[in-house]
Amino acid sequence: MAFITIxxxxxxxxxxxxxxxxxHLEIRLRSPVYEGPRLKVAVVSDDTLNIPRSVYGDGRAEKSARGALFTAVQRQMGQDTILIVDSMNYIKGFRYQMYCAAREHKLRVCTVFVxxxxxxxxxxxxxxQDGRAYAPETLENLMMRYEEPSSMVRWDSPLFTVPWIDEDVPIDDIWKAITEGNVKPPNAGTQAVPKAPTDALRTLEHTATTIVAAIMSEQASSGGIAGGRVTLSLSPTLKPTVNLPARSLTLSELQRLKRQFVTVHKKAITLGTTEKGVVDWSEESVAEKFASYIEGNLKP
Ligand SMILES: Nc1ncnc2c1ncn2[C@@H]1O[C@H](COP(=O)(O)OP(=O)(O)OP(=O)(O)O)[C@@H](O)[C@H]1O
Incomplete structure (x- = not known):
């Protein structure tokens, strides 16, 4: 039903x-004036998965902890649940990955920035006092690496910021977002027949590579800076648009985004989300996803 990223x-x-x-959610769901579907509230967190804070001082352990969190999140997403993921979720790409999974499950989403x-x-x-303190250098390091959410990107929005001085969370706004907000379809195009993972991986890699090449060629033909809303002509029928910053982009920064994007989705494909039959790995869908990933991650 809904997915809340903390x-x-x-x-x-x-x-x-x-x-x-x-x-608050449990009170509202039990209230006699609530007429919606029967829902449960579930929380996935480092603590529910017994992930110690020490993993954040070790890159490899942290990566595998993030994998465990993502798997647990995917398992618990469902129409009968309001799922809250209580973790730092400090990497933009990771929030994006969870957002895509939520869309695939047709959930309403919102992000709460504490x-x-x-x-x-x-x-x-x-x-x-709870034995869960971070080592001071780990704390410092995580704060430096923290990628703040932005209401301008789809996967962080709607975004509710709760300053530490506030007494309580903005429950009315959050409730509205998760009970009345738009349910985004898994993709903008048609619901495609699920493809075999090998096909999906090929399409993912190929389409992202084509988009990088198309952006570079668009930039070259417009004298070094493409800037603004650009239509990329990938094929006679495939013409995604992408909003680019008004500066010269380098091939290496686009390739870096491509690699991050492919890695994130490769995981989703190999974890088997395709088998639910609601995921579209068509060229159109990959192109739309990558265009929005570029928009959200290119430096202005
Ligand atoms: N508003 C507050 N006033 C006083 N103490 C607070 C407040 N918020 C958090 N704390 C204290 O800070 C510590 C961490 O709180 P909490 O576990 O809610 O943080 P967290 O962001 O979930 O931590 P983690 O990053 O480990 O998951 C606790 O000891 C808690 O008592």
Whole structure:
């Protein structure tokens, strides 16, 4: 039914906010005036998966913890659940990956940004009594790497920011987003017949490569800066549009985005989300996904 992504600095009070949010949601779902479907509220977090904070000091362990979180999130997504993912979710690409999974499950989505100053997080971390404190250098490092959400990109929106001084979460707005918000279709085009994973992987790689080449050629033919809304003519029938910054783009930055994009989706394909029959790995859909990924990740 709905998927709520929590994001924020380490030790910024995310779990505390999730506690407030969960309590509000349960009260509303039990209220006699609630006439919607029967729903349960579920939370997936580092703690529900027994992931210790120490993984954030070790790249490989962190990566595998993120994989475990994503698998658990995918398993618990469903029409009968309001699922909250209570973790830092500090990587844009990871939030995007979960957003795509939510779309595939036809869920309403929203993001809650738990905002606290670095000093506040450090102070809370230092006085933490639950045995879950971060090592000070890990805390520092995570704050540096943190990629703030933006209401301008599809996968973070609608975005609700809860400053640390606020008493409570903006439950009315969140409730509206998850009960009345738009359910985005898995893709903009037609619902395609699911493809075999090998086909999907080929299309993914090939379409992204073609888009990178098309952007470079568009840029060359417009004198070095394409800028603005650009239509890419990939084939007579496939002409996605993409919004580009008004500056010269380098091949290596586009290739880096391509590699990130392919990695994120490769995971989704090999994890078997294609088998649910609702995922479209057609060229049109991949082109649309990659165009929006580029828009959200290119530096202005
Ligand atoms: N508003 C607040 N006032 C006082 N203490 C707070 C507040 N918010 C959080 N804390 C304290 O900060 C610590 C971390 O809180 P919490 O577990 O909610 O943060 P978190 O962001 O979920 O942490 P983590 O990054 O480890 O998941 C706890 O000891 C908690 O008591």
């Amino acid at each position: 994001t924020g600095f380490p030790c910024s009070g995310k779990s505390r906010r999730v506690g407030q949010l969960r309590a 905002a606290a100053t670095q000093e506040q997080c450090k102070a809370w971390n230092a006085s933490r």
